Amino acid sequence: MNKVSCSAKVAFKKVTHVIFDLDGLLLDTESIYKRVFSDIAKKYGKIYTPEIQAKVIGRVELDSAKVAVTEMKLPISPSQFLQQYKSMAESSLASVGIMPGAERLVRHFHSKQVPIAVATSSGQDTYDLKVSKHKSLFSLFSHVVTGGTDPEVERGKPSPDIFLVCASRFKDKPKPEQCLVFEDAPNGVQAALGAGMQVVWVPDKQTDENLGKMATLKLNSLDEVKPELFGLPPLKQ
Template identity: 70%
Template structure:
């Protein structure tokens, strides 16, 4: 999956800034989201399958709630579902652990003074819960855009809004093509490409292969990242 041909290497463009997605990429939260969703839908005799989860990966909470209620034909409104799921978060989201390779990569870019930011579909309150035990690491990012609550992010992923807003908030406001995005979800990859950025995808192993083809580069883990492919300082 992570093989890179000589031709592909030549196709990569040099970048100066890095933007990370959060859930399933830096933090292992996807199982926690699944746990919260299943806790709610099971009350109505439904199952939150991976097929459904894959369709809403990267969505804001509101967009995901609307889609899940529709797909599962739940006998409640999307607002009711949204509130029920969010009520589960305080007791589980603080358990979020870092994904393999995340800490090493973030610390590397920080030590080399590569500008970094986070672009997550989460709202600010949920983001705060998830990163609480990793405060030191997340303080290394220049800024965070929480698409679920940021008024400047008009549309959620797969629309490019969140990445364009994120790029505009770097101090030197780089052009989109100078930003490299790290994503795990197809909706996020589509959003990054739509913003005119290259994107390294680290998909869940259950993600359909056909949904991974559009990424600039696919890897099994952040442990496999070779920053030098994009003109960034190599890992030691």
């Protein structure tokens, strides 16, 4: 059963634009990250716990590496961690799959002329690698903001910068309250709320539900999305 957070007891507000996170929301990358981070931790006798994962996901790569190194007390620098991560993850990221319900939802919004965009903490090169086998789908987005390399995104999630920049790049420049964000990471939920946007949270099953309890709506999968709740065209049954 869908769980609406306490903050969302009032009616949802109508929106006109939609912003999607990428990792763990549109693309099934989190399982790759989890495996690679765990393998690096294991090399140094450490454990990549769900608690540390919750602090890592959603951040730009360097920030994720800093958190991982600090939290696990690894005897390497964040840049060394990133170097190992990239060499271990590259082949898997190039063939990453799409999350359940993601393609249907994106194509639905595009067909109904709902403006859609992506706001990802990835850098441009990493983004290009991840979507290389899904170019048809990702060509449907109005634009993509790659927070890891975009000069206008001064601070990564959980700061709201990336969502505000993303909204400003729609042709008609909607107000933040006109945008609905889809996120999987607690850091992303915090960033979207900080930007003044409603946010649908689709967390990893291992994520502590309390970390995203302020989300406008919590779902188990994008298959459960009902766009009409936010004044958007409903999906065909």
